[in-house]
Amino acid sequence: MTDLKRINDIYEMYTSFTDAEPNGKFTFSAKDNLTSIDFESCAGSKILSGYRPPFDATPIKKMREAGGFLQGKTNMDEFGFGTFSANSGFGIPKNPYDLNRSCGGSSGGAACAAAVLEDHVALGVSTGGSIVCPASFCGVYGIAPSYGRVSRYGLIDYANSLDKVGVLSAKAADLGKYLRIIAGKDEHDPTSCVQPDMPEKDRAMKSVAVPKEAIEGISDKVMTHFEASLESLRSMGIDVEYVDMPVLKYAMPAYYVIAASEASTNLARFCGMRYGQQDGDLSLGFDAYFTSFRSKYFGDEAKRRILLGTFTRMVGYADRYYNKALRVRESIIQEYKKVFTNCDAVVTPTMPFISPRFDEIANMSALDVYKADFLTIPPNLTGMPHMSVPCGYSDGMPVGLMFTSDHWNEDVLLSAAVEWEKGFEMKRPEVKA
Amino acid sequence: MDKEIVERVARIAHLDLTEEELERYGEDLSEILEYFQMLDEIPGEDTLGFNPIIVADVLREDEPRMDIEPEEILKGMKTYEGYVRGPRLS
Amino acid sequence: MKIGLEIHVQLPTKTKMFCSCPTEGEDRPNSRVCPTCLGLPGSKPSLNRKAVELGLTIAKVLGCTIPEQTWFSRKTYFYPDLCKHFQTTQYDMPIGERGVYKLGNKDIRITRVHLEEDPGKTKRVGDNTALVDYNRSGIPLVEIVTEPDISSPAEARQFLAELLVTIRNAIDLPADGDRSVRCDCNISVGKERCEVKNVTGLKNVENCLKYEAVRQTKTLKAGGKIERETRRFDEERKVTLPARKKEYEADYGYIGEPDLGIYNIGEIAASIKIRESPIEMATRFTTQYGLDSGKAKQIVTTSLELAALFEELVKATDVKTAITWTTGAITANWKTFDVSKKDELISIVKELFNGSIKDTECSIRVKALMTGKSADELSSAAGDLEEVINGLIDANLHVVDDYRKNPKAANMIIGMAMKQTGGAYSSSDIVEAVTRMIETRL
Numbered sequence: 025m026t027d028l029k030r031i032n033d034i035y036e037m038y039t040s041f042t043d044a045e046p047n048g049k050f051t052f053s054a055k056d057n058l059t060s061i062d063f064e065s066c067a068g069s070k071i072l073s074g075y076r077p078p079f080d081a082t083p084i085k086k087m088r089e090a091g092g093f094l095q096g097k098t099n100m101d102e103f104g105f106g107t108f109s110a111n112s113g114f115g116i117p118k119n120p121y122d123l124n125r126s127c128g129g130s131s132g133g134a135a136c137a138a139a140v141l142e143d144h145v146a147l148g149v150s151t152g153g154s155i156v157c158p159a160s161f162c163g164v165y166g167i168a169p170s171y172g173r174v175s176r177y178g179l180i181d182y183a184n185s186l187d188k189v190g191v192l193s194a195k196a197a198d199l200g201k202y203l204r205i206i207a208g209k210d211e212h213d214p215t216s217c218v219q220p221d222m223p224e225k226d227r228a229m230k231s232v233a234v235p236k237e238a239i240e241g242i243s244d245k246v247m248t249h250f251e252a253s254l255e256s257l258r259s260m261g262i263d264v265e266y267v268d269m270p271v272l273k274y275a276m277p278a279y280y281v282i283a284a285s286e287a288s289t290n291l292a293r294f295c296g297m298r299y300g301q302q303d304g305d306l307s308l309g310f311d312a313y314f315t316s317f318r319s320k321y322f323g324d325e326a327k328r329r330i331l332l333g334t335f336t337r338m339v340g341y342a343d344r345y346y347n348k349a350l351r352v353r354e355s356i357i358q359e360y361k362k363v364f365t366n367c368d369a370v371v372t373p374t375m376p377f378i379s380p381r382f383d384e385i386a387n388m389s390a391l392d393v394y395k396a397d398f399l400t401i402p403p404n405l406t407g408m409p410h411m412s413v414p415c416g417y418s419d420g421m422p423v424g425l426m427f428t429s430d431h432w433n434e435d436v437l438l439s440a441a442v443e444w445e446k447g448f449e450m451k452r453p454e455v456k457a
Numbered sequence: 458m459d460k461e462i463v464e465r466v467a468r469i470a471h472l473d474l475t476e477e478e479l480e481r482y483g484e485d486l487s488e489i490l491e492y493f494q495m496l497d498e499i500p501g502e503d504t505l506g507f508n509p510i511i512v513a514d515v516l517r518e519d520e521p522r523m524d525i526e527p528e529e530i531l532k533g534m535k536t537y538e539g540y541v542r543g544p545r546l547s
Numbered sequence: 548m549k550i551g552l553e554i555h556v557q558l559p560t561k562t563k564m565f566c567s568c569p570t571e572g573e574d575r576p577n578s579r580v581c582p583t584c585l586g587l588p589g590s591k592p593s594l595n596r597k598a599v600e601l602g603l604t605i606a607k608v609l610g611c612t613i614p615e616q617t618w619f620s621r622k623t624y625f626y627p628d629l630c631k632h633f634q635t636t637q638y639d640m641p642i643g644e645r646g647v648y649k650l651g652n653k654d655i656r657i658t659r660v661h662l663e664e665d666p667g668k669t670k671r672v673g674d675n676t677a678l679v680d681y682n683r684s685g686i687p688l689v690e691i692v693t694e695p696d697i698s699s700p701a702e703a704r705q706f707l708a709e710l711l712v713t714i715r716n717a718i719d720l721p722a723d724g725d726r727s728v729r730c731d732c733n734i735s736v737g738k739e740r741c742e743v744k745n746v747t748g749l750k751n752v753e754n755c756l757k758y759e760a761v762r763q764t765k766t767l768k769a770g771g772k773i774e775r776e777t778r779r780f781d782e783e784r785k786v787t788l789p790a791r792k793k794e795y796e797a798d799y800g801y802i803g804e805p806d807l808g809i810y811n812i813g814e815i816a817a818s819i820k821i822r823e824s825p826i827e828m829a830t831r832f833t834t835q836y837g838l839d840s841g842k843a844k845q846i847v848t849t850s851l852e853l854a855a856l857f858e859e860l861v862k863a864t865d866v867k868t869a870i871t872w873t874t875g876a877i878t879a880n881w882k883t884f885d886v887s888k889k890d891e892l893i894s895i896v897k898e899l900f901n902g903s904i905k906d907t908e909c910s911i912r913v914k915a916l917m918t919g920k921s922a923d924e925l926s927s928a929a930g931d932l933e934e935v936i937n938g939l940i941d942a943n944l945h946v947v948d949d950y951r952k953n954p955k956a957a958n959m960i961i962g963m964a965m966k967q968t969g970g971a972y973s974s975s976d977i978v979e980a981v982t983r984m985i986e987t988r989l
Contacts, residue, residue, distance in 0.1 A: 059589040072588065078530045079582055081589060171509050178589040185508050185805035213591045214515035214807055215508060277493040285802050288470065289621045292632030293586050295471070297543050298534050306535075306544045306676040310627050311471065313544035319473040327472055331463065331482055332489065334470040337800040345493065346802060351501025357509060358502065390485045391492060407509025431510055469798045471625055507618065512808025519561045519597035521569035527580050530587070539576040540678035543627035546671060 030457045036115040037136035040064050041096025048093030053137045054147040056097040057180040060084050067180040068102040070113035071321035072300035081178020083147055083189045083206040090205045098133030104151050104182040105325045106130050107393050108385050120162055120453035121421050125379040128158030135162035138192040140455050145202050146192040151182045152279055153400025155190045156412035160374035160424025163414045165441055166192040167199045170431045171407030172219050175210030183286040186404060196445035200438035220432055226439035231263035231367040237272045238372040238399055249416035249423040250373045260443055271359045274352050275402040280394055281336045281349035288333030357406045364430040372399050374412040374424030403428040411437040413444050458486045550703050551695035553731040555688045558601045559721055563685035564664045565592030576680035584685035586630030591806050598687040601718050603816045605689050606643025606660040608717045615813040617642050619804040627677045628667035630684060636663035638801045650706050656694035663688050700756035707749050716824050732756055736763035739773040743787050746780045755780040759787050828854055836866050842874050852886050863893050864900035872896050875983050876910055879975040880917035892916055906987055932972055936984050939963050947988050957981050
């Protein structure tokens with residue numbers, strides 16, 4: 025057995041991969057919801073088992089054109105629905121620092137690969153925090169750029185107004201290097217066509233704001249490291265101030281309403297026809313045929329979000345939920361814009377706790393899990409670029425620090441990551457193989 | 458969210474739920490929607506956008522082009538004489 | 548009786564609504580498909596500018612109010628030919644609203660005009676499974692919704708026929724536009740209405756409405772109640788039947804389409820020039836140039852290019868010269884004319900207008916240019932003909948006075964000239980020469 029196979033047997037970060045000797049200028053992986061010609065693309069869902077897309081997602085295409093070798097597709101929560109990568113149809117990736125704990129999610133496999141494999145860059149996707157959450161739990165750097173910065177062509181949709189493709193790596197400089205490769209306008213994705221170019225030189229981060237609302241309900245372990253991190257920022261010459269952002273608490277419900285509404289329409293197409301599982305009895309009436317596939321192959325959380333999203337956009341409820349959530353999103357964007365007139369970034373812990381054990385996760389209700397995303401959701405809902413950097417270790421588990429900047433200001437985050445890395449001592453996990 | 462609504466939503470979404478699932482999802486969704494009631498507290502903006510940034514006026518010119526051979530795309534599908542096979546219509 | 552129609556017309560674009568697949572070409576099933584129009588996971592839509600322009604042209608022709616901003620929505624329902632299981636259509640902000648169509652003296656109010664994609668086409672086979680061809684998936688459609696202002700099946704047909712003429716004139720609809728037009732027909736005889744979905748072609752629309760009117764009347768007379776329902780039309784048996792699939796507007800759960808964003812169409816709409824209909828143009832010729840209405844109609848029905856040439860001649864010369872030559876020699880030889888030579892034609896008439904050539908020479912050169920015959924040959928023939936006509940007019944000078952009151956007076960000279968020349972000249976040549984020569988004597 026090759027080393028890669030052995031490693032993957034332990035960590036389950038890949039759903040499909042090649043153990044051929046990498047022959048590119050660099051090696052990368054892609055989250056399994058990015059389509060690629062030479063690997064199955066299932067987005068963590070059994071309903072897509074066996075699906076081999078006829079085209080490469082634009083970010084993958086661009087990485088290959090830059091000389092990248094695509095090693096495999098990383099494990100994830102089904103369609104991105106989750107915070108711990110425990111909702112995958114194909115096993116659960118394990119945290120490199122403690123196999124009994126989660127990698128975070130939904131780009132859990134991507135963060136795990138970035139932590140475990142040498143010289144590896146992972147493409148992840150974030151809808152509500154799915155890049156920074158696992159980056160934080162696995163102790164790596166991860167950036168989700170502005171909405172519309174990277175083409176979503178070939179990204180299997182979770183929520184079209186929220187999905188963003190980004191980069192995870194153990195090295196801070198990789199974020200800027202590879203984000204610049206995958207960013208840019210793409211005629212196949214209209215939402216990528218309104219972006220300004222990224223500046224050639226990253227601007228320095230000079231000041232940050234900490235929203236008081238965001239540091240309530242943080243575990244003591246995380247809080248200790250967060251406060252120490254603020255001190256480090258000050259010592260780097262960055263101003264730190266506290267601000268009020270009272271509307272942030274509405275981000276979580278607004279996010280889940282929009283995400284579920286959009287997701288329930290995106291998932292309508294999966295029905296046992298055209299791709300993925302197609303082994304049913306065609307002589308059933310189409311309603312019964314489609315229903316049987318969807319009931320059999322969608323996982324528990326996918327069903328929950330389909331039900332939620334079908335409800336929140338239904339006549340009689342849409343004004344209270346879907347349409348209202350869109351209006352609330354605008355309010356939160358306005359609030360961020362106001363804060364960014366006085367500072368370069370907003371800083372919070374990435375996650376309110378260190379990675380939980382799988383037995384703890386099993387005892388959480390659906391709402392408990394949704395609430396765990398309360399720090400990562402606001403930047404995601406508003407399409408703001410955000411990044412997690414490792415900022416300490418508690419009981420041997422990594423803690424993450426999250427920066428959010430204004431639309432299109434990724435460069436401020438990228439320069440901060442490089443500066444941060446100079447003063448931070450990273451402890452790479454001991455890789456079992 | 459009462460059982461009747463969960464059943465209706467499931468039917469629209471083409472999901473067949475067992476009694477146990479109906480009850481469980483009903484409880485989950487009730488708890489979630491109750492929490493979401495906080496959206497009633499805030500007015501929100503008058504304008505509503507479908508994207509968090511302004512995506513406006515992106516149009517494509519009317520020039521035919523096919524990048525992938527249709528045969529290549531149809532490879533993984535169940536077909537009959539070039540048609541895609543699907544379930545009975547009624 | 549109240550009838551309202553939802554009319555779907557295919558827009559004549561080269562590519563589909565949201566992808567670059569061609570709309571025409573090979574008919575082999577699924578030969579014009581791509582990830583987007585097959586709804587493959589990861590595909591994204593990208594809107595065809597031409598479809599927007601054509602849709603806006605129709606909205607404008609129908610006198611609709613055009614909003615500054617428009618967007619698309621997802622209408623979610625499950626059917627094998629709808630590959631994403633949502634149709635990308637317009638819901639809360641269509642490209643046009645509140646228009647009106649003049650059907651004779653009657654106003655048919657237009658509720659809205661919106662753009663949407665067509666689903667694929669399903670064929671049933673022996674074992675009852677469906678065979679789907681997605682070549683049609685993503686074809687751009689415009690949907691025109693009327694208020695229930697139509698009062699009979701015959702009027703519905705007449706409205707559709709005239710509407711199609713109007714649309715064809717505005718956007719160059721392909722010839723099979725009539726057959727491909729699809730309607731959802733709403734009809735009520737009493738209080739409650741029924742909708743008959745997806746009726747193809749004008750004749751079927753009339754037949755379906757006729758059947759439905761009789762059915763509803765009979766039901767009501769027998770003391771029955773009309774249920775609000777969706778029905779379908781069986782073309783062969785010419786009857787409507789309850790639809791097999793029940794759809795509820797409430798279940799579509801429309802949401803905005805975030806993959807496309809919004810469109811500021813005010814500017815595009817303002818830049819679109821609406822083409823004059825032939826009838827409107829003829830009326831204008833009468834009032835603007837004092838052209839008699841018969842001649843005006845003759846010009847526009849001969850060819851819109853002839854009408855355009857006429858207006859250019861007016862500018863290059865004057866109204867009188869333009870009328871004489873357009874209705875005379877130019878109309879007479881229009882069939883053989885290569886329109887690309889129109890500038891040459893105008894310059895010949897201009898020479899006459901400037902006085903550098905005479906009437907006869909002008910006539911010969913125009914004819915030579917338009918028919919490709921040699922000027923010498925034409926010149927000697929024309930000389931002979933003109934001599935004959937001159938003689939006839941001299942002998943019947945009252946004709947010139949009569950012509951002033953009624954141009955038909957020329958017929959007498961025409962008849963005599965034909966008799967005298969015994970088939971040596973075509974009738975159109977004789978008509979042209981007689982008219983021209985009488986007019987020079989006016």
